[in-house]
Amino acid sequence: MQSVENRIKEKAAELLTTKKVDLLIGFERGTMPLRASPAFIYDEADIEKLAWNSFCEMNLARYLTRITSKRVGIIAKGCDSRAIAALVVEGQVKREQIMIIGVPCPGMVDRRKIEKEIKGEIDKVEEKKGEIIVKGNNFEKVFKKNNYLYPCCKVCKHGNPSIYDILIGEKVKENSKVDEYAEITEYEKKSPDKRWEFFEKEVSKCIRCYACRQACPMCYCEECFVDSFHPKWVDKSLDFSDIAIWHIMRVYHQTGRCVSCGACERACPMQINLRFLTEKINKDVKVYFNFEAGLDLSVNPPLAAFDIKDREDFIDTC
Amino acid sequence: MKVKEPKIVAFLCNWCSYAGADLAGVSRIQYPPNIRVIRVPCSSRVNPLFILKALQEGVDGVLVAGCHPGDCHYISGNYLARRKFTIFKNLLDYLGIEKDRVHFTWISAAEGARFAEIVKEVTERVKKLGPVKRLVKNRSA
Numbered sequence: 001m002q003s004v005e006n007r008i009k010e011k012a013a014e015l016l017t018t019k020k021v022d023l024l025i026g027f028e029r030g031t032m033p034l035r036a037s038p039a040f041i042y043d044e045a046d047i048e049k050l051a052w053n054s055f056c057e058m059n060l061a062r063y064l065t066r067i068t069s070k071r072v073g074i075i076a077k078g079c080d081s082r083a084i085a086a087l088v089v090e091g092q093v094k095r096e097q098i099m100i101i102g103v104p105c106p107g108m109v110d111r112r113k114i115e116k117e118i119k120g121e122i123d124k125v126e127e128k129k130g131e132i133i134v135k136g137n138n139f140e141k142v143f144k145k146n147n148y149l150y151p152c153c154k155v156c157k158h159g160n161p162s163i164y165d166i167l168i169g170e171k172v173k174e175n176s177k178v179d180e181y182a183e184i185t186e187y188e189k190k191s192p193d194k195r196w197e198f199f200e201k202e203v204s205k206c207i208r209c210y211a212c213r214q215a216c217p218m219c220y221c222e223e224c225f226v227d228s229f230h231p232k233w234v235d236k237s238l239d240f241s242d243i244a245i246w247h248i249m250r251v252y253h254q255t256g257r258c259v260s261c262g263a264c265e266r267a268c269p270m271q272i273n274l275r276f277l278t279e280k281i282n283k284d285v286k287v288y289f290n291f292e293a294g295l296d297l298s299v300n301p302p303l304a305a306f307d308i309k310d311r312e313d314f315i316d317t318c
Numbered sequence: 319m320k321v322k323e324p325k326i327v328a329f330l331c332n333w334c335s336y337a338g339a340d341l342a343g344v345s346r347i348q349y350p351p352n353i354r355v356i357r358v359p360c361s362s363r364v365n366p367l368f369i370l371k372a373l374q375e376g377v378d379g380v381l382v383a384g385c386h387p388g389d390c391h392y393i394s395g396n397y398l399a400r401r402k403f404t405i406f407k408n409l410l411d412y413l414g415i416e417k418d419r420v421h422f423t424w425i426s427a428a429e430g431a432r433f434a435e436i437v438k439e440v441t442e443r444v445k446k447l448g449p450v451k452r453l454v455k456n457r458s459a
């Protein structure tokens with residue numbers, strides 16, 4: 001059977017030559033081993049670049065709100081497709097402008113975890129039947145892929161694209177029983193002081209580079225609140241309160257929008273645990289409004305909707 | 319020992335809660351002088367960022383009040399606000415910010431007495447917490 005990568009190339013060639021799309025956004029091999037980067041293919045001649053492997057971790061929907069091409073083809077894993085759907089629902093992309101080439105995703109590999117276990121310099125990486133084979137000057141090491149997945153991929157329930165025009169590859173078996181919020185539920189049991197301590201410890205590492213925002217498909221605002229000068233909400237400082245406000249508001253803005261792709265956390269140069277923030281929001285959105293972003297084009301985002309019977313146990317009565 | 323009087327900011331919606339406060343005033347109902355009122359068009363006008371900013375500037379407590387469900391001047395503003403604050407309030411608690419720092423309630427234009435009650439209650443609870451610390455600017459200075 002043909003590899004998924006080859007079938008992606010074939011489809012890309014077909015779409016570009018028949019002018020069904022002007023641009024195809026996909027993945028290509030990165031300049032370093034264990035890495036991929038986004039590929040923007042306008043020309044048939046570049047199709048060979050396209051890649052599909054366990055390192056295609058970026059959320060490509062990120063680029064949709066910035067492109068000017070009329071018809072765009074895009075390779076979409078589960079989380080990319082959810083972000084596309086969420087962007088369509090929010091009126092940021094036109095569904096008919098986008099040709100979604102869905103690719104069921106078996107989970108992406110956390111390169112940092114692998115790099116930690118390797119001493120020398122990595123020259124080459126191969127993949128075979130659920131194994132990642134890493135080769136260097138005088139070593140070769142085999143890793144079981146499933147043990148090295150990203151935290152978000154380990155508990156992912158939506159590996160299959162939620163919306164697509166074309167599907168390439170076999171659908172993956174989704175683990176519908178996994179409790180994706182187990183970590184959050186555990187964390188909630190700690191005392192408020194312990195939770196504050198952890199928040200402080202994690203967030204204090206932040207250097208305010210905003211890579212998390214830049215990587216996130218749902219952070220498409222022309223002017224982010226944190227950059228605003230009129231009014232200036234957040235000082236450009238490293239005072240803890242400013243950093244904390246940045247983080248609280250960023251994650252609050254993800255209410256009903258975050259698709260748990262983990263792009264923000266992977267982009268963070270300080271390796272801050274951002275999942276403990278995003279997943280809290282996602283959990284509450286699920287618990288209170290029974291909503292998950294990007295699964296259904298016909299449902300309004302939870303903060304743009306209401307139910308007269310919404311819970312209000314936090315309202316003071318006396 | 320003298321307890322420092324807390325400062326509390328109250329965001330009151332123009333159509334109900336602000337009028338409720340006004341009624342408390344003209345009816346000469348006593349309530350603690352700890353609150354500083356900011357009038358907003360509707361409870362849904364309150365961006366959670368306003369609340370964080372207040373805490374950052376050293377305000378010890380925040381109260382947000384709007385029309386009762388069903389009574390919003392803009393029909394659904396308070397329903398939307400209720401959803402926003404459900405998420406926001408839970409998030410603050412999750413991070414370890416004291417639950418009693420930030421309060422939400424509904425107060426109608428006829429509820430002058432209730433306005434006074436709420437202000438009393440909120441002031442008591444904020445007083446118990448002591449001065450705001452966690453999100454304040456220049457904590458170490």
Ligand code: SF4
Pocket residue numbers: 059215216217218219254257258259260261262263264265278
């Ligand atoms: S907040 Fe992070 S996990 Fe959520 S959609 Fe944005 S990048 Fe993905």
Ligand code: SF4
Pocket residue numbers: 213218219220221223224225226249250253254
């Ligand atoms: S953090 Fe908020 S304001 Fe900034 S880009 Fe993201 S959604 Fe927009």
Ligand code: SF4
Pocket residue numbers: 205206207208209210211212213267268269270271272
């Ligand atoms: S990527 Fe990391 S360091 Fe940069 S702003 Fe986001 S959390 Fe802070």
Ligand code: FES
Pocket residue numbers: 331332333334335359360361362384385389390391392393395396
């Ligand atoms: S006008 Fe009072 S809550 Fe909307």
